[in-house]
Amino acid sequence: MYISIEKVSKAFTLKDKSALTVLDKVDLYIKEWEFICLLGPSGCGKSTLLNLIAGFDTPSTGTIKIDGDTVTQPSIDRIVIFQNYGLLPWRNVIKNVELGLEAKKLKRKKRRQIAEEYIQLVGLSDYKKHHPPQLSGGMQQRVALARALAVEPKILLMDEPFGALDAMTRMHMQDEIERIWQEKKKTIIFVTHDIEEAVFLADRIVIMTPSPGRVKTIIEVPLPRKRDRTSLDFLKIKDKVFTEFNGSVNNFVYGSF
Amino acid sequence: MGKIVKVLKVISSLALFVAIWELIVLTGRYEPSLLPSPVKVLEGMGELVKDGTLITHFKVSLSRFITGYAMAVITGISLGLVLGYNKKVWEFVEPVVQLLRPVSPIAWFPFIVLWFGIGDVPAIIIIFIAGFFPTLLSTVSGVRKVDPVYLNVANNFGIRQPHLLFKIILPAAFPMIANGLHIALGTAWVFLVAGEMVGAQSGLGYLIIDSRNSLRSDLVLAGIIFIGISGLVLDRLIKLLEGYIERQWGVSDGRRN
Numbered sequence: 337m338y339i340s341i342e343k344v345s346k347a348f349t350l351k352d353k354s355a356l357t358v359l360d361k362v363d364l365y366i367k368e369w370e371f372i373c374l375l376g377p378s379g380c381g382k383s384t385l386l387n388l389i390a391g392f393d394t395p396s397t398g399t400i401k402i403d404g405d406t407v408t409q410p411s412i413d414r415i416v417i418f419q420n421y422g423l424l425p426w427r428n429v430i431k432n433v434e435l436g437l438e439a440k441k442l443k444r445k446k447r448r449q450i451a452e453e454y455i456q457l458v459g460l461s462d463y464k465k466h467h468p469p470q471l472s473g474g475m476q477q478r479v480a481l482a483r484a485l486a487v488e489p490k491i492l493l494m495d496e497p498f499g500a501l502d503a504m505t506r507m508h509m510q511d512e513i514e515r516i517w518q519e520k521k522k523t524i525i526f527v528t529h530d531i532e533e534a535v536f537l538a539d540r541i542v543i544m545t546p547s548p549g550r551v552k553t554i555i556e557v558p559l560p561r562k563r564d565r566t567s568l569d570f571l572k573i574k575d576k577v578f579t580e581f582n583g584s585v586n587n588f589v590y591g592s593f
Numbered sequence: 594m595g596k597i598v599k600v601l602k603v604i605s606s607l608a609l610f611v612a613i614w615e616l617i618v619l620t621g622r623y624e625p626s627l628l629p630s631p632v633k634v635l636e637g638m639g640e641l642v643k644d645g646t647l648i649t650h651f652k653v654s655l656s657r658f659i660t661g662y663a664m665a666v667i668t669g670i671s672l673g674l675v676l677g678y679n680k681k682v683w684e685f686v687e688p689v690v691q692l693l694r695p696v697s698p699i700a701w702f703p704f705i706v707l708w709f710g711i712g713d714v715p716a717i718i719i720i721f722i723a724g725f726f727p728t729l730l731s732t733v734s735g736v737r738k739v740d741p742v743y744l745n746v747a748n749n750f751g752i753r754q755p756h757l758l759f760k761i762i763l764p765a766a767f768p769m770i771a772n773g774l775h776i777a778l779g780t781a782w783v784f785l786v787a788g789e790m791v792g793a794q795s796g797l798g799y800l801i802i803d804s805r806n807s808l809r810s811d812l813v814l815a816g817i818i819f820i821g822i823s824g825l826v827l828d829r830l831i832k833l834l835e836g837y838i839e840r841q842w843g844v845s846d847g848r849r850n
Contacts, residue, residue, distance in 0.1 A: 392745060412751045422746045426764045426842045436750035438760070467842075487750065 338368040344398035358384045360548035373538035374527045381549020382527045390416045414491040415484035419499045421476045423468040430464040436487035454482040474505040494526045535574045629811040637811035654796040658785050661720025669725050673732025698722035698784050719788035724781035731773020735766030771838050782824045
C-alpha cells in the first residue's frame, strides 16, 4: 500500500494530568492517486489523523508509513491545506506561491515561471500582485492550492479546506479540486464533515466516530466522474453515508444514556 | 469639506488657547518673567530662528536622538527576536526586564556620568534606555503571538533557520514591532530633553536651561514650543511609516468578501 496507517493511537495529556484518547487503533490503507475523504463529526480525531500523516505530530502508538518510510516529520512531499488558508498576508499572491519554491533553492527566474504557471492553473492570473486580505475566501484558498501544487508534492492533505466558504463557492471549489486532482495525479486525503462534499469527491469515504476516534466504516463511491449531485445513484450513496454517519452521531450524543 | 473643517478646528483650538493665555497675562499683572505674553514668546521664537541658535541646537538634539533611538531599535529588535523565540530564556530574563522597565532613564544619570563622562554620550544613553524597553517588549510579544499556522506552513515547506526568522517570524511580528517603535519614539523624545537638561552643553534641553539661567522666560517657552512641534512631526512621520506597513501587510485596506 502507498500509505499505511497501522494501529495508530494518539492520546493527549490534559491539564489535570489525565489522558484523552483522540485516536484509537486506527487502521487505514490508501492507494496512490486515491481520493480519500475522512468524514466525521467534530471531535472524531479526523484532523488529528491528518496532522499525524503530515508529520506535525507523532502517534502515541502505531506507525504511519508512506511508500515504506515511517513518517517522523513534515515533508515537502505532503503539503497540508488549512481551512484558514495559512497564507502570509505580507506577501502578495505570487510571492506566496513562491514560498515553497524558495526552500527548494530554485533560481529566481525559474521560481517566478513555476509560480505563474500554477497561478494560471487555479485561474488567478489577474490577481498576482494582490495581497491575500484583498481576495475573497475562495480566491485565497486557490492561492493556497497553487502554493501547495507548485512544489509538486505527491500527497495533498486538506483539512476542511472549504469549510469557511459559502455554499456556491464551495461547490465551485469542489469542481476545481477534482479537475486538478485528475490533471496532476495526486493522492488526496480530504477532511470534511459535509456528506455531499465527501460523496462528490471521494473514491472512498472513511467514516469516523468520536470519543475515542475510530474508523467506523469505509464506503466506496463507484460513481463515474464528473459526478452529478442530483442523480439517483448519487443520492442513494449520500443516503447510505447519511445513515452510517447519523448512526455514529446518535451514538455519540445518546450513547451514554 | 471634512479636511477644511478639521483644519479649522485645529486653528480655532490653538487660537483659543493663545487668547486665554493672553487674557491671563493682561488681567493678572504678573511679573513678565513669571509668565511671558504670547507676543513676547513669538518674538523670542523669531529671535532664536533668526540668529541660528535654534537650528544649531536642533541639529545636535536630532543627531543624538537618531543615534540613541537607532541603537535602541537595533538592540531591542534583535534581542526581542531571540528572547521571544526562546521561551525558557525569556522566562528567565523577564523578571529583570520588568524590574528595570519602570525606572526612569534619568535615575541612571549619576552612573551614566561616572561611566561615560559628559558631552553627547549621556544624552544618547538616556534616549537609548528610554527607547529600548518598549521596543524589546513589543518585539518579544510580537514574536510570541505569531500565528502557529505560519510556523506549520514554514515547517511543511521545509523552511529552516535562519530563513524562518527573516521570512516568517520577523514579518509576522512586524506590525506589533512597528507599534512598539512608535511608542519608543515618543518616550525617547521626552527623555532626550530631560537628558540634555542635566548633562549637556547643547541641544534643545540645554537651550531651555540656558535661557532660564539668563532669566529669559520667553525663550524658555519658545524652546518648549519647538520641542512640542518637532516631537509632533516625528510622531506623524512614524505614523506614516506605520500606515505604509499596515497597507503592505494588507491589514487596513478594503477587504472584499
